[in-house]
Amino acid sequence: MSDLLQKAWIERDGAIVVTTVDSKGVPNSIYATCVELSDDKRIVIADNYFFKTKRNIEAKSKATILFITKEGKSYQVKGEVEYHTSGAMFDWMKGWNPTKHPGHGALVINTSEIYSGKEKLL
Numbered sequence: 001m002s003d004l005l006q007k008a009w010i011e012r013d014g015a016i017v018v019t020t021v022d023s024k025g026v027p028n029s030i031y032a033t034c035v036e037l038s039d040d041k042r043i044v045i046a047d048n049y050f051f052k053t054k055r056n057i058e059a060k061s062k063a064t065i066l067f068i069t070k071e072g073k074s075y076q077v078k079g080e081v082e083y084h085t086s087g088a089m090f091d092w093m094k095g096w097n098p099t100k101h102p103g104h105g106a107l108v109i110n111t112s113e114i115y116s117g118k119e120k121l122l
Contacts, residue, residue: 004121005077005114009037011069018045018107019064020056020081028052032065034097038089043077043109046093048101057083063109078113 019029030053034046043065047054057063064078084090084106093106114122 005041005075005111006037008069008073008075008116009043009067011071012067012075013070014068016045017066018053019066020053020061022052022056022061023059028056034101034103036093036096038092038108041111043079043111044089044093045107045109046097046101046103047083047105047107048097048103050104050107053107054083054105057081057107063107065109073116076113076115077109077111078115079109079111082108082110084108 015031015033016035017029018032019027021027032045034048036044038044061081062079063081064076066074066076068074089106089108094103097103113120
């Protein structure tokens with residue numbers, strides 16, 4: 001299934017939407033443009049200006065991302081999160097994150113579910 005995610009990711013169009021929830025279950029969604037898919041098929045998002053998202057991550061929130069392909073097909077990816085301020089994932093993020101942005105940390109989403117519309121792909 002990771003090949004399906006990789007193919008869809010290559011065809012994605014524009015920003016992604018990242019959603020986390022706080023400790024009371026209140027969702028928070030943001031647009032993110034500084035994102036990449038790692039070699040091991042984890043989604044990595046540069047923390048350039050997180051506020052509520054970072055608090056939610058610290059509260060052990062899972063995350064969902066939503067993106068659309070150039071053909072107009074939507075994908076939703078859900079998973080557990082990791083947050084790195086050093087190490088390999090952080091260094092990799094710093095390598096592609098534009099230098100005009102601070103890159104405070106790397107949010108890594110470990111994919112556990114993938115949907116396209118109502119169809120569950122993983």
